[in-house]
Amino acid sequence: xxxxxxxxxxxxxxxxxxxxxxxxxxxxxxxxxxxxxxxxxxxxxxxxxxxxxxxxxx
Amino acid sequence: xxxxxxxxxxxxxxxxxxxxxxxxxxxxxxxxxxxxxxxxxxxxxxxxxxxxxxxxxxxxxxxxxxxxxxxxxxxxxxxxxxxxxxxxxxxxxxxxxxxxxxxxxxxxxxxxxxxxxxxxxxxxxxxxxxxxxxxxxxxxxxxxxxxxxxxxxxxxxxxxxxxxxxxxxxxxxxxxxxxxxxxxxxxxxxxxxxxxxxxxxxxxxxxxxxxxxxxxxxxxxxxxxxxxxxxxxxxxxxxxxxxxxxxxxxxxxxxxxxxxxxxxxxxxxxxxxxxxxxxxxxxxxxxxxxxxxxxxxxxxxxxxxxxxxxxxxxxxxxxxxxxxxxxxxxxxxxxxxxxxxxxxxxxxxxxxxxxxxxxxxxxxxxxxxxxxxxxxxxxxxxxxxxxxxxxxxxxxxxxxxxxxxxxxxxxxxxxxxxxxxxxxxxxxxxxxxxxxxxxxxxxxxxxxxxxxxxxxxxxxxxxxxxxxxxxxxxxxxxxxxxxxxxxxxxxxxxxxxxxxxxxxxxxxxxxxxxxxxxxxxxxxxxxxxxxxxxxxxxxxxxxxxxxxxxxxxxxxxxxxxxxxxxxxxxxxxxxxxxxxxxxxxxxxxxxxxxxxxxxxxxxxxxxxxxxxxxxxxxxxxxxxxxxxxxxxxxxxxxxxxxxxxxxxxxxxxxxxxxxxxxxxxxxxxxxxxxxxxxxxxxxxxxxxxxxxxxxxxxxxxxxxxxxxxxxxxxxxxxxxxxxxxxxxxxxxxxxxxxxxxxxxxxxxxxxxxxxxxxxxxxxxxxxxxxxxxxxxxxxxxxxxxxxxxxxxxxxxxxxxxxxxxxxxxxxxxxxx
Numbered sequence: 051x052x053x054x055x056x057x058x059x060x061x062x063x064x065x066x067x068x069x070x071x072x073x074x075x076x077x078x079x080x081x082x083x084x085x086x087x088x089x090x091x092x093x094x095x096x097x098x099x100x101x102x103x104x105x106x107x108x
Numbered sequence: 109x110x111x112x113x114x115x116x117x118x119x120x121x122x123x124x125x126x127x128x129x130x131x132x133x134x135x136x137x138x139x140x141x142x143x144x145x146x147x148x149x150x151x152x153x154x155x156x157x158x159x160x161x162x163x164x165x166x167x168x169x170x171x172x173x174x175x176x177x178x179x180x181x182x183x184x185x186x187x188x189x190x191x192x193x194x195x196x197x198x199x200x201x202x203x204x205x206x207x208x209x210x211x212x213x214x215x216x217x218x219x220x221x222x223x224x225x226x227x228x229x230x231x232x233x234x235x236x237x238x239x240x241x242x243x244x245x246x247x248x249x250x251x252x253x254x255x256x257x258x259x260x261x262x263x264x265x266x267x268x269x270x271x272x273x274x275x276x277x278x279x280x281x282x283x284x285x286x287x288x289x290x291x292x293x294x295x296x297x298x299x300x301x302x303x304x305x306x307x308x309x310x311x312x313x314x315x316x317x318x319x320x321x322x323x324x325x326x327x328x329x330x331x332x333x334x335x336x337x338x339x340x341x342x343x344x345x346x347x348x349x350x351x352x353x354x355x356x357x358x359x360x361x362x363x364x365x366x367x368x369x370x371x372x373x374x375x376x377x378x379x380x381x382x383x384x385x386x387x388x389x390x391x392x393x394x395x396x397x398x399x400x401x402x403x404x405x406x407x408x409x410x411x412x413x414x415x416x417x418x419x420x421x422x423x424x425x426x427x428x429x430x431x432x433x434x435x436x437x438x439x440x441x442x443x444x445x446x447x448x449x450x451x452x453x454x455x456x457x458x459x460x461x462x463x464x465x466x467x468x469x470x471x472x473x474x475x476x477x478x479x480x481x482x483x484x485x486x487x488x489x490x491x492x493x494x495x496x497x498x499x500x501x502x503x504x505x506x507x508x509x510x511x512x513x514x515x516x517x518x519x520x521x522x523x524x525x526x527x528x529x530x531x532x533x534x535x536x537x538x539x540x541x542x543x544x545x546x547x548x549x550x551x552x553x554x555x556x557x558x559x560x561x562x563x564x565x566x567x568x569x570x571x572x573x574x575x576x577x578x579x580x581x582x583x584x585x586x587x588x589x590x591x592x593x594x595x596x597x598x599x600x601x602x603x604x605x606x607x608x609x610x611x612x613x614x615x616x617x618x619x620x621x622x623x624x625x626x627x628x629x630x631x632x633x634x635x636x637x638x639x640x641x642x643x644x645x646x647x648x649x650x651x652x653x654x655x656x657x658x659x660x661x662x663x664x665x666x667x668x669x670x671x672x673x674x675x676x677x678x679x680x681x682x683x684x685x686x687x688x689x690x691x692x693x694x695x696x697x698x699x700x701x702x703x704x705x706x707x708x709x710x711x712x713x714x715x716x717x718x719x720x721x722x723x724x725x726x727x728x729x730x731x732x733x734x735x736x737x738x739x740x741x742x743x744x745x746x747x748x749x750x751x752x753x754x755x756x757x758x759x760x761x762x763x764x765x766x767x768x769x770x771x772x773x774x775x776x777x778x779x780x781x782x783x784x785x786x787x788x789x790x791x792x793x794x795x796x797x798x799x800x801x802x803x804x805x806x807x808x809x810x811x812x813x814x815x816x817x818x819x820x821x822x823x824x825x826x827x828x829x830x831x832x833x834x835x836x837x838x839x840x841x842x843x844x845x846x847x848x849x850x851x852x853x854x855x856x857x858x859x860x861x862x863x864x865x866x867x868x869x870x871x872x873x874x875x876x877x878x879x880x881x882x883x884x885x886x887x888x889x890x891x892x893x894x895x896x897x898x899x900x901x902x903x904x905x906x907x908x909x910x911x912x913x914x915x916x917x918x919x920x921x922x923x924x
Contacts, residue, residue: 054600055269058593065588071581089269090276092412096283099581100574 059084076101109678110233111709112136113195113204115153119180120190120211121161122148124745129735131711133197135701137729138713139720140737145746146713147242150683151178153711154240156192156207157233159214160428162240178211181742187212198229199678199707205230238264238672240681241665257634259437263430265600265672270593277589279412281582286458286505288575293462295572297469298565304365305358305554305561316341320558323551341562342555354480355553356545362473363536369470370529373522377463380456381517387453388514391507400439400446406508407436450507457504460521464501467522468494474535481538489525496523594629600671601627601634607667608660614700615659615693625660636664655690662689662697666705675707682712694719698726718787731896738776747773758879767875771867774879775803778864781886781897782806788899789813789910803864804856811848814889815841817900817910821919828924837919844888850881891917 063081066072079098083090111133118126122145129136129149138146151161155178164172179190190211197204205226208218217234219227233239262268299311308315313335320341321331329344391398406421413420414436417428426432471494478487500521503509516523525531545553605627613623622642628635637645638660640652648657662685669677689697701710712729714720720736723729737746738754747757754777761770779802786793786806791813793805818841825834856863867875889898891912898917901909911918 054265054267054596055273058270058589058596059273061592061596062585062589065592066585069584071577071584076581084273087269089272089415092276092279092283095276095280095582095585096578099280099284099585100578 073101109200109673109676110157110196110198110229111678112153112711113197115149115156115195116193117149117152118189118191119183120148120152120155120178120192121180122740122745123152124180124182124741124743127745127748131709132733133709134733135710135723135729136712137720137723137734138711138737139734140713140715140746141739142715144715144737144740146715146737147683148746150240150242150681150711150713152192153194153681154237155211155214156194156209156217157230157239158237159209159217159234160237162237162242162245164427174214175211178214180745196230198226200229200676201225236672238669239679240683241662241685242683245661245665245685256434256438257636259434261634261668263434264668267597268430268433270597274586274590274593275411277582277586281579281586284575284579284582288572288579289458289462290465291568291572291575293465294469295565295568296462297466298561298568300466301362301469301473302558302561302565304361305355305557307361316558316562320555323554323558326547326551327555337566340559342559345552345555353545353549353553354477355550355557356539356542357550358554358557359473359477359539360536362470362477363532363539366470366474367529367532367536369467370524370532373520373524376522377460380459381521384453384456384460384510385514385517387449387456388510388517391449397446397449403439407439411436411440453507453510454505457506457510461501461504464497464504468497468501471497474532477539478531478535481535483531483535483538486531486535489528489531493523493525493528597629601629604664604667604671607670608664611663611666611700611704612660614703615663615689615696616656617693617696619693658685659689659693659697661685663700666700670704677705677708679709680711682710684713684715694722695726698723698728702726702728718784721784721787736780738780739772741769744769747776755879755883762872762876762879765872767870767872768868770875770879771864771870774882775864775867778807778882778886779803781889782810785810785889785897786813788897789817790900790903807853808856810889811844811853811885814898815844817907817921818844818919820907820921820923821910824920824923828920830920833919840888844885847881847885847888851878851885852881853885 059081063077063084066077066080067074076098080095083094083098112131113133114128114130116126116128117123127149129138138149140146147163151163155161155174159174161174161178164174164177175187176184179187183189188210191208193206193208195204195206203223203226205223206218206220207230208220209216217230219230238245262271303309303311306316306319308319317332317335324331324341324344327345332339332341332343410419410421411433414429414433417426417432418424419426419432426435471490475487475490475494478484478490500513500516503513510517513521544550605625608627609624612625613621616623620639620641622639624639624645626635626637626645628637636648638648638652640646640650648660652660662682669680701708710728712723714723720729720734724731724734735748737748739747741747754773758770758773758777761767761773782803783801783806785791786801786809789810791806791809793801793809796805818837821837822834822841825831825837867878870878890896891898891914893916894912894914896913898910898912900907900921901911907921909918909921
């Protein structure tokens with residue numbers, strides 16, 4: 051049986067993919083964090099949403 | 109998931125030496141009086157599978173641990189001797205495996221064969237301690253406040269990660285919103301300093317270009333027609349001799365602006381500061397509110413950093429991460445008032461923080477002027493002031509920060525360097541005293557300063573674009589995750605409540621046929637309401653009896669497990685929870701397990717021997733898949749009651765001269781047998797309202813009842829002209845009389861010397877014949893062929909027969 055949190059994560063990522071605000075790269079990084087099954091770290095998500103690869107926020 | 113084939117337990121909990129049980133992948137019952145070691149078996153299995161023991165964790169178990177208190181008490185100092193070995197079967201893989209876990213190293217497990225797929229399944233099992241359910245667990249689901257029920261059920265269904273993710277996404281959203289607000293304030297600050305330099309009220313491309321082009325004209329530079337993001341307003345200056353000076357007029361304006369600002373520091377954010385001071389005073393007047401609030405961000409930080417059972421705030425180890433998380437979360441949800449005050453303080457603090465950013469924007473150009481004028485003392489003091497204000501800004505984030513600067517709020521917040529007015533005036537005079545710049549120099553320095561401030565302004569806009577996009581992403585992600593998880597959880601709760609209602613209706617067939625239940629999730633809560641005889645929905649504790657509430661607990665557990673594992677729910681340990689089902693519904697409980705959980709192996713313990721027999725007669729377990737413990741000692745561990753083994757155990761004890769052990773074993777076996785037989789043949793011992801019948805009550809009554817039944821069987825056979833049956837009944841009756849005479853049961857009431865209480869004082873030679881006579885007596889109640897106890901049918905109403913399971917003994921009791 052697929053765990054409910056996995057179902058939620060999959061639907062979450064699929065629907066984010068449909069949003070123009072998120073690049074494929076961002077979604078892939080989010081997926082990597084979510085599939086780990088470990089507790090998410092705010093700093094890591096913050097980095098992804100801030101798109102820091104393309105210039106850090108100050 | 110798994111099924112259990114067998115267990116070998118050595119020196120674990122209440123099990124001394126070793127105990128082997130053959131579970132045969134079947135439902136299995138372990139019965140025995142309280143303290144006979146049943147739960148030790150459950151603990152050992154749970155330990156082998158998960159490395160944990162439920163009863164050594166949770167509230168009220170502080171100071172207890174598996175490694176220290178898991179081994180038998182005599183092996184605490186030799187934990188190497190304590191281990192559990194399970195042979196398991198994995199239906200999904202059609203493979204068997206052996207798991208061995210030692211109490212010395214609870215987190216290490218040996219798995220053989222160490223196939224990846226086997227290890228993966230066992231790893232999954234190891235994070236599901238809920239496979240073991242005890243009575244206190246049942247209470248967790250039913251008779252708890254809704255907030256706690258939500259936490260318990262979410263933990264059971266492994267939904268806590270969903271809550272974690274929601275919280276983390278919310279934290280990210282809040283952080284990025286703050287960054288975006290600060291970015292907005294930085295734009296305003298950069299815009300203000302640029303406007304000050306340009307001497308304009310409104311900053312537009314047109315006004316900026318007008319001013320810039322006027323200065324470029326003086327320098328004979330080309331006109332700029334359009335202000336693009338990459339436009340450099342000082343472009344071309346490199347072609348004219350560059351003057352390394354600041355623009356005098358602009359510098360004077362910068363200094364003046366800061367002078368004016370310092371004059372207003374007395375009134376800096378006066379309204380907001382007054383409100384903050386008032387709210388802080390209110391909090392201080394209510395110590396409980398204050399306590400919650402003071403710790404709020406501390407605890408929130410702690411929750412964010414949770415990663416294992418060790419508290420990130422104080423390093424104290426907890427039983428597990430879930431328990432620690434629940435502890436911290438309960439602190440956060442204690443007061444709504446505290447949250448309201450906290451939100452209001454955050455809003456006020458945010459306004460002040462933005463004003464501080466504005467001040468910082470005006471300090472920077474003056475500091476650069478002081479450096480340019482080699483006024484080191486003043487530039488250093490301005491640098492320190494900048495640092496101080498940046499530090500102060502960081503306190504305007506949460507309530508604990510505001511408390512930290514409370515005195516400063518009261519005594520003056522901004523605290524410029526003590527001689528700032530003098531120094532600013534001196535710097536102003538110094539700059540003003542410089543000869544007026546030529547038009548060329550003035551235009552040149554004006555344009556370079558404009559470009560610098562324009563660069564700053566553009567940079568703040570670029571940052572804002574990014575922070576705005578980041579905040580937007582965080583909001584979309586948080587809202588979306590909340591919406592999806594809420595829908596999924598609502599769907600899950602509907603399925604759980606449906607299954608729960610079906611199970612409970614089956615358990616209470618002919619009683620609550622219209623029973624329904626409703627799980628109502630709300631923020632951090634999960635209310636449970638149940639239908640009470642069609643009079644409406646109420647909390648379980650409102651009208652239902654305790655027995656019914658316990659039944660609900662079991663049904664809710666089963667519904668949760670079904671939804672957690674689906675068709676992979678193949679194994680569960682039910683530790684004395686079936687006692688929660690009242691006697692009138694036990695058969696239905698067995699049917700519930702057999703009908704709805706055909707592929708699940710239940711290991712069930714009960715301290716009620718009758719319950720154990722009822723499980724057999726309902727077909728849930730068989731005599732091959734059940735064992736009974738009749739007693740326990742610290743040296744022997746559980747003493748297993750078996751049809752034949754008991755007599756061997758007694759003989760062995762006697763051989764070793766241990767009369768007291770033999771006497772104790774005999775007495776326990778007779779108590780168990782008599783109690784069971786009293787139920788099997790409908791004996792009528794003197795009624796006791798507390799149900800505490802001892803051997804002296806039961807055995808004589810059982811013998812008397814059997815003799816009467818055999819007499820009735822002989823009479824009935826007579827009416828049927830069945831001489832063979834008549835003789836068989838008389839023969840058995842006579843044998844019984846002879847054995848009971850030898851055992852002196854009938855003299856217990858009058859002759860103290862033969863009473864079973866005196867057995868422990870007997871010598872070996874005296875006690876041996878006692879054992880023989882009781883063995884003969886008890887075996888008369890059992891079929892030689894099938895080994896089953898003799899029983900009557902039906903149990904209620906006119907008697908029809910006295911028989912055994914295989915019908916070798918089958919006396920007709922109906923008289924023609």
